[in-house]
Every structure is written in C-alpha cells, then in structure tokens.
Amino acid sequence: MFKRTLFEADHETLRHQIADFLETQVVPDHPQWVADRQAPRAIWQQAGAAGLLCRTIPTDCGGHGGDFRDSVVIIEEIAKRRLCGLLTFLQSDIVAPYLHRLGNEVQRQEYLPGLCSGRRIGAIALTEPQGGSDLHALSCAAEQDGDEIVLTGEKTHISNGSQADLIIVAARKGGTDGGTGQPTGFDMVLVDADAPGLTRSRINKTGMPALDTSHLRFDGCRVPQGNLLGASGMGFFYLVSFLSIERLVLAVYAQAMTETLLQETVKLCSTRQTGQGTTLDYQATQFRLADLYGEAMANRSFVDSCITDHLAGRLDNRNACIAKLRSTETLAAIAAAKLQLSGARGYCTEGPDTATQDVLDSAIQTIWGGSSEVMRNVVGSSLANIL
Ligand SMILES: Cc1cc2nc3c(=O)[nH]c(=O)nc-3n(C[C@H](O)[C@H](O)[C@H](O)COP(=O)(O)OP(=O)(O)OC[C@H]3O[C@@H](n4cnc5c(N)ncnc54)[C@H](O)[C@@H]3O)c2cc1C
Incomplete structure (x- = not known):
C-alpha cells in the first residue's frame, strides 16, 4: 500500500517464510485459540524452529543475530493477520533483550536459548491493580532474606502470564531509604514458573481474545538472590x-x-x-x-x-x-x-x-x-x- 525503502532482499525473503508459516501453522487453528483464550504451548517451539523468535539476539545466546528489521517483518505479518494469540514481540523484542542487556552470563545462558527456541515462554510484569500508568507508584515488594529474594504483591493484565516459564517482575526494593524519606528504588527479578508463593489466574477480556492475559499473586514468593536482573535499585x-x-x-x-x-x-x-x-x-x-x-x-x-x-x-x-x-x-x-x-x-x-x-x-x-x-x-x- 505504501512504498517503503526500509528493507533489503533478505528481509523480503524472511517475510515470505513467515507468511507461509503463519498461513499454514497458525491461521487455521487461531479460532480454536480464541475459544481457548490462549495459544497451545507447542506453537512457541514451532515458531522458534521456523525462525520467528528473538531475531535480534546474538547467535551465541541462541538467537539469529539479525537486525530489528527482522522483528518488524514478523510483527507486521502477525498484526495484519490479527493473530493475537502469538504476540512474539513480547518475547523477542522485550523479554529477551532485557535478559540480554541486563543479565549476567549465567542468566543469559540459563534463559536465552529457551526463549529463542520457544522451549520457554517469557512475560514481563509491571502493571499492578492500583494502576499501570504510574510506574513510580509500584508497590509489589522485593525483600532480601539471606540468599533469597522474597516477593509480596500483585501484578495484573500480564500477557503470557499463565503460561510463562519465566516472568521478569518489577518490584520495590526493600530495606531503608537512607533516611531521605524517598521511596526505595526498584529491582528487576526473574521469577520461574515453579517459584513457591506464585499463583496465577486468567483474566477474561473482550479484545485480543487469544492472548493469555493473567493476574499474578506473589505471597512471600521466594527466588534465589541470583535471580536479581541487573543492579539492585536500578529497576526504574x-x-x-x-x-x-x-x-x-x-x-x-x-x-x-x-x-x-x-x-x-x-x-x-x-x-x-x-x-x-x-x-x-x-x-x-x-x-x-x-x-x-x-x-x-x-x-x-x-x-x-x-x-x-x-x-x-x-x-x-x-x-x-x-x-x-x-x-x-x-x-x-x-x-x-x-x-x-x-x-x-x-x-x-x-x-x-x-x-x-x-x-x-x-x-x-x-x-x-x-x-x-x-x-x-x-x-x-x-x-x-x-x-
Ligand atoms: C491485553 C493486555 C495485555 C497487557 N499486557 C501487559 C504486560 O504484559 N505487562 C504489564 O506489565 N502490563 C500489561 N498490560 C497492562 C497495561 O500496560 C496497562 O493497562 C496500562 O499501562 C494502563 O494501566 P491501567 O490499565 O492500570 O490504567 P490506569 O493507569 O489506571 O489509567 C487509566 C486511564 O487513566 C488515564 N490516565 C492515567 N494516567 C494518566 C496521566 N498521567 N495523565 C492523564 N491521564 C492518565 C488514561 O486515560 C488511562 O488509560 C496489559 C493490558 C492488557 C489489557
């Protein structure tokens, strides 16, 4: 519809491959995903094998080492077919880059290959019930307890929330404010699906019906200290x-x-x-x-x-x-x-x-x-x- 000068021949080849995958593997089943209010887990691995995930993550971490135009092609092909059950951009262009940019070597090797292959599903949890627009007001707490981080609070409307194997959670750092009266900073914490104290429930909604959108509760949810992503207090x-x-x-x-x-x-x-x-x-x-x-x-x-x-x-x-x-x-x-x-x-x-x-x-x-x-x-x- 519009003449564009952004892409090179490789991107157009990728576009055809992606279109072919979506038309054969996703479009026929999408009405069922709408009924189920989520995509089946298996599609993430199929998408990974077909090259739809984490295009910009380097190959030594399991990605494709491509540039952001690869991601653009994939996002566009999904959007124009209204395939809301497979919003790969959340995993490929938000969750994986957080890990790649902020993670240490152990965290990268632990999580990135799975996110790139689709063996793992990722989510990021910022929004809380009292409001998502004002991130300064975030109240989910991250307290240090020995060599563990203890999370207490709630997150809501989290995409991939029920199915995610890994959730990046933004939480207010516990401890003192140094007597300044200022709120403490945030921590970004990696929470695995089996972390004790994490419970999840699906939210019904009218739009984007095949997208898993969930409410998360952290009741003294414990993760190892090694799950802190980046430096403590730097989350905001x-x-x-x-x-x-x-x-x-x-x-x-x-x-x-x-x-x-x-x-x-x-x-x-x-x-x-x-x-x-x-x-x-x-x-x-x-x-x-x-x-x-x-x-x-x-x-x-x-x-x-x-x-x-x-x-x-x-x-x-x-x-x-x-x-x-x-x-x-x-x-x-x-x-x-x-x-x-x-x-x-x-x-x-x-x-x-x-x-x-x-x-x-x-x-x-x-x-x-x-x-x-x-x-x-x-x-x-x-x-x-x-x-
Ligand atoms: C399908 C779906 C998927 C989502 N996925 C995720 C996810 O993966 N991770 C995640 O963390 N969150 C996710 N969200 C939450 C989403 O990011 C929030 O809904 C959004 O940030 C707005 O927050 P809120 O809904 O709490 O609205 P509120 O913050 O309560 O705001 C409500 C309305 O008030 C007005 N308003 C708010 N602040 C201001 C202001 N400063 N100035 C003027 N007007 C204002 C605006 O009209 C705004 O729409 C998802 C939501 C949906 C519906």
Missing part, C-alpha cells in the same frame, strides 16, 4: 531505558493493523452496491477515508523513520511516543470507520465484513504500553526543547 532506570523500543514495537504493530483495516474498508465500500453506485461513491465516505489514508501514510513514514533511528541507535523517547500515539489513534479511528461503513454486517460476529472484533482489538492499543494520555504528557512536557 532500566524500565525507562526500554520504553522507546516498547513503544516502537507497539507502533509497528498498530500501523500494520491500520493498513490492513484500511484496505479492507476500501474494498468493502467499493463492492457494496447502492442505488447510485457503491458506498465508496458517496463523497462522505471518500472524505472520511481520504483523511484516514492521509493519516496512515504520514504515520507509515514516521514509524519507518523511527525504525531507522532505532537501527542507528538514536531513537528518542519523544519520537517513540509520537509514533505510538499517532499509529494507535489512527488504528482506533479506522476500526470505528470500518464498523460504521460496513453497516449491520459489520456488527455481526460472523461473515466477511465482521468489524466489531477489530474495534475491541484496537481499543487496547491506545492503553497498553503507556496510554495516549501518557504519550501526550511525555511529548507535551518536552515542548520547551523544540525552541
């Missing part, structure tokens, strides 16, 4: 340092979904016959879709420039926020337009023009990974710097 700094890539990944996903919905909407309007032609012949339809197409084109250009910046190591958080804000809000707008323009057929749960699930799946994009309001806060509070 680490979280912030990963925000740009998380936001970019979500923008890549939303943009690919936008382009699919836009094409589907134009197609349905151009084939829906009315007494005077098609619904695309109405000027009202053309104006609405012209605006959305223009937004999507501008967003495509901006998201690709953010990808280029990330590849060059110069993506700044403000631009990542703009990319996430714009791409997810345009997605929500095109999903709403598709429903409106498809009429009653869009409101049905079956048939080629069903559109309500897209509205529900799109709705979370402006919330997770930092809501639109938080994105605007980041951009707005940095405006003095543009002078």
